[in-house]
Amino acid sequence: MEYKEIIRILMRRWWLIVLPVVLSAVISVPDLLRDGTAVSGGFTTQIRYSAAQKLNMPDREGDYTDIWRASEYTVHALTDWARSSSFRQEIASILGDDQAAMDGLHIAADNVRSVGVIYMSHLNGDSLGAIADAAVLVLNSRSQRYFPQLEGEAAQVTILDQPAIAVAPPALPSRLAPVVRLAVALLIGLAIAVFAEFVDRTIYHQDDLRRLGLPLIGSIPKERA
Numbered sequence: 001m002e003y004k005e006i007i008r009i010l011m012r013r014w015w016l017i018v019l020p021v022v023l024s025a026v027i028s029v030p031d032l033l034r035d036g037t038a039v040s041g042g043f044t045t046q047i048r049y050s051a052a053q054k055l056n057m058p059d060r061e062g063d064y065t066d067i068w069r070a071s072e073y074t075v076h077a078l079t080d081w082a083r084s085s086s087f088r089q090e091i092a093s094i095l096g097d098d099q100a101a102m103d104g105l106h107i108a109a110d111n112v113r114s115v116g117v118i119y120m121s122h123l124n125g126d127s128l129g130a131i132a133d134a135a136v137l138v139l140n141s142r143s144q145r146y147f148p149q150l151e152g153e154a155a156q157v158t159i160l161d162q163p164a165i166a167v168a169p170p171a172l173p174s175r176l177a178p179v180v181r182l183a184v185a186l187l188i189g190l191a192i193a194v195f196a197e198f199v200d201r202t203i204y205h206q207d208d209l210r211r212l213g214l215p216l217i218g219s220i221p222k223e224r225a
Contacts, residue, residue: 017189024185028178
């Protein structure tokens with residue numbers, strides 16, 4: 001099929017191509033015009049902190065490298081703890097009657113040397129705020145239950161940034177869904193146009209006669225204004 005013939009088909013069947021796209025746009029355009037606060041995106045927050053073990057030692061000289069190294073090890077331990085089920089259980093125990101909100105909570109944690117970060121996401125912003133406050137309390141007061149090396153005293157934790165609740169962007173598939181729907185509608189429209197052209201036996205152009213094997217004796221050009 002030559003490109004000129006394809007152009008003729010598109011010009012002749014354009015409404016069949018446009019119709020599915022228009023129908024899809026009616027559904028997709030509202031999603032494209034959202035301000036980024038997708039319903040399925042939920043909310044996120046993060047807790048940045050530093051930590052160290054309480055040390056009972058006399059005054060001394062030196063660069064205190066070992067103390068900084070001990071702080072790094074402490075933050076490493078708290079990072080691993082934040083990923084555990086026991087950390088979630090401690091948060092739930094503080095929430096009390098509100099612990100049902102834990103079902104929609106996702107927690108991740110990481111650290112760079114002596115600075116740790118706990119990432120949290122939840123579909124409900126109010127619940128996430130209460131959970132973040134509980135997590136800060138857990139960091140400050142519950143670590144000695146899980147690390148014998150702390151000798152019964154909670155690690156010294158300093159919160160570097162107070163948790164701020166932010167709207168999370170929707171997942172990538174959700175953001176691309178409207179565009180994908182429009183693209184699929186366009187392909188469907190093209191397929192319908194080609195199928196309609198295939199089943200339609202009406203003669204529109206002299207090339208249609210040639211495809212049928214009929215001789216062309218002559219043609220009358222369109223009258224030009």
